Amino acid sequence: MPTIREVADQARVSVATVSRVINKSGYVSIDLQERVENAMRSLNYHPSALARSLRRQETQTIGVLVPQLNHPFFSTLAYAIEKTLFDAEYRAFMCSAEEDPLRECAYIDMLLRQRVDGVILVPTGQSASNLGRLIEQGVPVVLVDRDVPGFNVSRVLCNNERGAYEATRHLLALGHRHIGMIGGPEYSPPMRARVNGVRAALAEAGIHDTPQVLVPHTLYHVETGYNAAMQLLKAEPLPTAIFALTDVMAMGVLRAANELGLRVPEQLSVMGFDDTPMAAYSIPELTTVRQPIFEMGQLATRVLLERIGHAELPVAQYMLDTCLIERASTAPPA
Amino acid sequence: MPTIREVADQARVSVATVSRVINKSGYVSIDLQERVENAMRSLNYHPSALARSLRRQETQTIGVLVPQLNHPFFSTLAYAIEKTLFDAEYRAFMCSAEEDPLRECAYIDMLLRQRVDGVILVPTGQSASNLGRLIEQGVPVVLVDRDVPGFNVSRVLCNNERGAYEATRHLLALGHRHIGMIGGPEYSPPMRARVNGVRAALAEAGIHDTPQVLVPHTLYHVETGYNAAMQLLKAEPLPTAIFALTDVMAMGVLRAANELGLRVPEQLSVMGFDDTPMAAYSIPELTTVRQPIFEMGQLATRVLLERIGHAELPVAQYMLDTCLIERASTAPPA
């Protein structure tokens, strides 16, 4: 690959002039500019981002760490982040931690070696030490979706507790009293918040013994929701509604109901959480709690880019609202 | 961030010795090694990948260009690629071209500037010139899913024509004679191959006037399949089966049938293509043509990594087989 020196030789100018042309800095006459541009074209020259980054001490590169890349929620988040970064002329190292803290740790080491200008992190499990290492090194970080308490760091989160609370109130308002819940892993703060929201709403209604299944992880398996629903739909008394705390799991609930011959929503109401793209097209269409996934990714990216080069700015913390989306999978109990 | 020089000073050795410890190259005595390792730990040292890459003229970095990141097919592909790269200690610049050749072009320039060691490309539209620029620069490339003819380049493709042919034969064997087809954009070679496969099977059965809709792009919109199905299900005679050439579109067909009160598969058979994770959990479960998505990503990554540093090796070309997955969305016509 040609270097700036070869371009300079070909255009019969100094490297300083080529640099000025590339960066549109300083004074360059029209004809030298053209000669340089012609030389760059004819040599097929592409300035080395490596050398530039080394000299400038910034890479225009961001690390994006999500728990799982082929997941309807996180792939949409990653998509939003990548799109926003591209528009700002930043690049993304995309990392799929697979809900594995050790893997997350290896990724963070990698990102530090790559000298990324910042990190967008959806933490996995015990991430406090991983997050601590980033902050210690002075790398700007934004937490998205999942919080890690105790750090002075930017955050873009959703009000999961309130979303789950209101969704449960919706089921209660429809007349449901036997509401099954399928929750997620303990290590996920949004999951804990949702569980709390559900319990708070039920407790207000005087209901304290909810049938529930808490699955150990949220890796993309519709099966998880299916199995949990099968368990709930065997118990007595049969729940008249099931609140699955992710859409992916709700899909499994729909399947389970279908197999057991339970009509949704006539015999069983099903509620999801997230409003992933598929939720609007399930059969029946899923009533769910919408998280503004794309906006979360976009906002997190903007928050991060604002902080890069402005470490003196205070951290930005956002708690976005969810929104109940009533579709066809919920109805009053029979 | 600390430099190798600071580590050397702290450990009272030369930078060369620190480098030898980091890279486990050459001779280093036990006690110097320990001194260096302690210094690295206490300084929280992370070797600069920038400086290393600049010197070594290799970055251990791959560009991954897919048409759309938040798509069940491509996000699974990206996931498989990222996972395989991580295991080989490579990193991924993830790029979502959004089916836009201009954007793809901008990404390729970026990847050239970043001096990626190779590119995994799912081309978008008129990609011949973009692909040509990569090859001209001597960057190893693997094409995945979509072919661009006329280049001496590695490929990991699926036998789309045969897959579609066999799926259509399956519908014919069930007794269907009025089979609607929902195809994809002209620019996508797999789509053209699938359309050809369907037509070949129908022609063999003496059927030449298939009702069909060819949508202009495959950006992730279940809606596309929904609208196309609505169009097909208004025509006379009503098709007894619809073959949607992607699962995402097939989901839209299921929705449309549901809204029109058509029972699947009793009154309408629906067939998809891809076997994305959701296909096994739709209602009813979708009969589809399985592409080994994960294996494609894995294989493409391995093929690329083998070629990096071994430009003398011949290109590797794979044509993987599809597999018909019979589930519950197809049956003999009423």
Added chain:
DNA sequence: TGTAATATAGAAACGGTTTTCAGGTTGCGC
């Protein structure tokens, strides 16, 4: 004529790593 703005080149410095070379020290066989 003087001053300011414009225009260009040469050379040095920067950043972290790796390699080369050159000079050391052991250890072992004979």
Added chain:
DNA sequence: GCGCAACCTGAAAACCGTTTCTATATTACA
């Protein structure tokens, strides 16, 4: 105890694109 090989270490140069500093030179205009 000599020679040779293996082991160990450091100094210095090289890698590459950008920036910056200095040094000229030209043009424009007051």
